[in-house]
Amino acid sequence: MTDRRDNEMAVPGNEDAALDPHASQPGDPIDNPGLPAHQPRPTDVDEAAEKRAERQVAAMFGLSAVCAVLFCVAYFALDIGSEPDMFGGIGAQNLALGLALGLALLLLGVGAIQWARKLMSDHEIVEMRHAVASSEEDRADTVAALKQGVDDSGIGRRPLIRNSMLGAVAALGLPAVVALRDLGELPGSSLEETVWRKGMRIVNDVSGTPIRPEQVEIGQLVNAEPAVFFATDEEGEPVYEGHELQAAKAKAAVILVRIEPSEISPLPAREDWGVQGILCYSKICTHVGCPISLYEQQTHHVLCPCHQSTFDLADNARVLFGPADRPLPQLPLGVDDEGYLVAMSGFQEPVGPSYWERGES
Amino acid sequence: MMSRPVVARATRTGQVAGWADDRLGLARVARKHLRKVFPDHWSFMLGEIALWSFVVVLVTGVFLTFWYKPSMGEVVYQGSYDQLRGIPMSEAYASTLELSFDVRGGLLMRQMHHWAANLFIAAMMVHMLRVFFTGAFRKPRELNWLIGLGLLMLGIVEGFAGYSLPDDLLSGTGLRIAEALMQSIPVVGTYVAFFVFGGEFPGDDIISRLYTVHVLLIPGLLLALVGLHMLLLVYHKHTQWPGPGRTEKNVVGFPMMPVYAAKAGGYFFIVFGVTALMGALLTINPIWAYGPYNPSQVTAGSQPDWYMGWLDGGLRLMPSWESELFGYTISWNVLVPGLLLLPLLFGLLGAYPFIERWVTGDRREHHLLDRPRNAPTRTALGVAGVTAYGVLWLGAGNDILAIIFDLSINTLIVVLRVLIFVAPVVAFVLTRRICIGLQRADRDRVLHGSETGVIRRLPTGGYVESHAPLSIEEQWRLTAHESPEVPAIGPAANGNGAPRPGARGDRLRTAMSRFLSGHDVAKPTREELEEAHHGDGHANGVDRVSEPDSGHRVR
Numbered sequence: 001m002t003d004r005r006d007n008e009m010a011v012p013g014n015e016d017a018a019l020d021p022h023a024s025q026p027g028d029p030i031d032n033p034g035l036p037a038h039q040p041r042p043t044d045v046d047e048a049a050e051k052r053a054e055r056q057v058a059a060m061f062g063l064s065a066v067c068a069v070l071f072c073v074a075y076f077a078l079d080i081g082s083e084p085d086m087f088g089g090i091g092a093q094n095l096a097l098g099l100a101l102g103l104a105l106l107l108l109g110v111g112a113i114q115w116a117r118k119l120m121s122d123h124e125i126v127e128m129r130h131a132v133a134s135s136e137e138d139r140a141d142t143v144a145a146l147k148q149g150v151d152d153s154g155i156g157r158r159p160l161i162r163n164s165m166l167g168a169v170a171a172l173g174l175p176a177v178v179a180l181r182d183l184g185e186l187p188g189s190s191l192e193e194t195v196w197r198k199g200m201r202i203v204n205d206v207s208g209t210p211i212r213p214e215q216v217e218i219g220q221l222v223n224a225e226p227a228v229f230f231a232t233d234e235e236g237e238p239v240y241e242g243h244e245l246q247a248a249k250a251k252a253a254v255i256l257v258r259i260e261p262s263e264i265s266p267l268p269a270r271e272d273w274g275v276q277g278i279l280c281y282s283k284i285c286t287h288v289g290c291p292i293s294l295y296e297q298q299t300h301h302v303l304c305p306c307h308q309s310t311f312d313l314a315d316n317a318r319v320l321f322g323p324a325d326r327p328l329p330q331l332p333l334g335v336d337d338e339g340y341l342v343a344m345s346g347f348q349e350p351v352g353p354s355y356w357e358r359g360e361s
Numbered sequence: 362m363m364s365r366p367v368v369a370r371a372t373r374t375g376q377v378a379g380w381a382d383d384r385l386g387l388a389r390v391a392r393k394h395l396r397k398v399f400p401d402h403w404s405f406m407l408g409e410i411a412l413w414s415f416v417v418v419l420v421t422g423v424f425l426t427f428w429y430k431p432s433m434g435e436v437v438y439q440g441s442y443d444q445l446r447g448i449p450m451s452e453a454y455a456s457t458l459e460l461s462f463d464v465r466g467g468l469l470m471r472q473m474h475h476w477a478a479n480l481f482i483a484a485m486m487v488h489m490l491r492v493f494f495t496g497a498f499r500k501p502r503e504l505n506w507l508i509g510l511g512l513l514m515l516g517i518v519e520g521f522a523g524y525s526l527p528d529d530l531l532s533g534t535g536l537r538i539a540e541a542l543m544q545s546i547p548v549v550g551t552y553v554a555f556f557v558f559g560g561e562f563p564g565d566d567i568i569s570r571l572y573t574v575h576v577l578l579i580p581g582l583l584l585a586l587v588g589l590h591m592l593l594l595v596y597h598k599h600t601q602w603p604g605p606g607r608t609e610k611n612v613v614g615f616p617m618m619p620v621y622a623a624k625a626g627g628y629f630f631i632v633f634g635v636t637a638l639m640g641a642l643l644t645i646n647p648i649w650a651y652g653p654y655n656p657s658q659v660t661a662g663s664q665p666d667w668y669m670g671w672l673d674g675g676l677r678l679m680p681s682w683e684s685e686l687f688g689y690t691i692s693w694n695v696l697v698p699g700l701l702l703l704p705l706l707f708g709l710l711g712a713y714p715f716i717e718r719w720v721t722g723d724r725r726e727h728h729l730l731d732r733p734r735n736a737p738t739r740t741a742l743g744v745a746g747v748t749a750y751g752v753l754w755l756g757a758g759n760d761i762l763a764i765i766f767d768l769s770i771n772t773l774i775v776v777l778r779v780l781i782f783v784a785p786v787v788a789f790v791l792t793r794r795i796c797i798g799l800q801r802a803d804r805d806r807v808l809h810g811s812e813t814g815v816i817r818r819l820p821t822g823g824y825v826e827s828h829a830p831l832s833i834e835e836q837w838r839l840t841a842h843e844s845p846e847v848p849a850i851g852p853a854a855n856g857n858g859a860p861r862p863g864a865r866g867d868r869l870r871t872a873m874s875r876f877l878s879g880h881d882v883a884k885p886t887r888e889e890l891e892e893a894h895h896g897d898g899h900a901n902g903v904d905r906v907s908e909p910d911s912g913h914r915v916r
Contacts, residue, residue: 035606098641106634112627253657288541353541
């Protein structure tokens, strides 16, 4: 019980804590019993325990410093880059640096907390809460000051000034918005267009080589691109490169599949869009634009790895399942004079995700 | 000046402090706050993890900016990583590879930055749940609750921006999806996407724009809001759990100086140290394995960082609904999960304190926390929300789940589509029942003591279990909360039979109030306690043992 007085001792800035009334609310079945007496810790009563705790804390701080030095040793002693895959892909240097830094920090933190828990005073103290709200006088004074300020400005008596000022401030919003105009070009019709043209060859997306129908086996899926992505102009520079290539590729990537012709059920207008059972579809999912790529040759279903929209390539890439609503756009195929697969036209509808202006497909 | 104690000037430290105080007047503030009391409880540490991991993110992030180049300009990689040498890629990706393989400690800092960011958002979410389930959002802390929600939302956007900066295949796919989400906005969507990306996707602007957002704009806002959050915490003083000596008018705990300075300061180093160990031992976002971004490629099992998972899950679970309206397209399948889910969740969370305040009609300040069981409906609503979030989150892993558990992915999605509506309801009902059961158990323990497991045979041949009385502190802890009350309202009509103004709102309020607290178990009254402790006339015939030696106070 003697400890209770300590709990309520006056603290600088906290003198009113001693006033703590253990007030109980009307509905409480018992009265607030008040702060329990302080229980001494072993380190409070046993000098050996206290010394031990002191040594523990100092040892942790000391080891922390050792680890900090070890970090520097590892930084210079171990080679980076030559063995990035050592230790389960972590890399020898990364492992050593991280362990040393981690332990240096951890030991510092654990030491500080051990110090607080074992050796610093653990007497709970009480602080009174103050009212969050300002006093009534403060409020009244503030309102009076504000009113005085408003009156002095005359803003209430001079609506002409007030309104023209509000108008001027509002008008400043226009430059703020207009100045952002050059963030990007306007969409125009760019989402409806791809680089595909009549007669453009369909080439392998890695090697850029054109593809003959007989090179595609039944059940095979080929990731393909328009030949123009591998073409060069008169000066030998690529026609498309850098981010222009990326933007064009984001719309023009296609997949070629060869399916047993008897299993294909083309829409009436699309009966001649394939060549010997080879069909060409946009690779860009009509949901949110991931490149679809998981092909199941037995069922000729293709699955988008992002959100699992599933399309039946034998049935005009109809949506079988998942969040996509529209089939993958199909590219009409033909064969040029040299026997290579070519587009017979561009896509006849926009590829990729839907957007407001897209309208009926 | 004259009244300043001479001793303060005598020492060297005293001189420095005096010099500073002459110019800053620090003593007035420090006097109040050096011994400021913070209550101790493990659950108050969750927000601290968020704070400290934010500091770790700032420190490691500054390190990364010294090497990272926010440019989409094309370069051919010539660095140390063999598998990608000679491949064209953006400078952003190449400099991230440089950080990983050619800057000593760079990979560690990258991984620490990513782990700490994940930890930051996770800790904010768990801290938010703690605040919700304990009612710490009540007056006067509603505004701090809103600031916290703002921090969480900004943290999520900040995480996504940072995740996109390496310009690798995985994050590029994420940006592609983000672009499609923008496009799905009715009327202006296409324009929004073109303005954000500087033209057609991917363009060559987005990485440098995201960089400014990631290292300047959002961190600035986060810092300001964190400061405000802390300032209000100090001003309101921390909430505390009910217990002996704790009241609505005081705060009991340990002083800032030295105990909390050591504990919180030490905790900072522990959080920092743990993220360093994670950076050393746990590979995260190995961008070299994904390759540079290519809009025609993607890997199976693509998933965003965990905190975006629930939104991605929403995209996967949403049925394929699209409408045509006067020749214009509305993609509900993208719009609803992609753009409405986040505002919906944060809107509900932000509105909750005000709804509860309106329903209970409670205008008082609350500094004592609720044990979750003592607010069964609030707790059940929270668990229902967590459950819905969990279903969406599972949805984001549907392909992985299908492989691990050998399930059909289509069946899994259908099941999750049902669960998103059913599971929260089941969770609500179960949680409320469990809370009410726990309230009853508390009431029984206060009235009749704890079960001891000791069975005694009575002279008459019957068997009874002995109950041990609770310590007075424990009894207080179990009864310090308020019993629920449904606010009384006036009659629906006034004396003349005309409807009383506001009667309809009141009826709704009463109905909601019954929903909120109508099922709660009242705590024992003083009379019930007296009777239970002294009267032996219990109908159930159980022997309430009152031997002299079992009635002593435990402490």
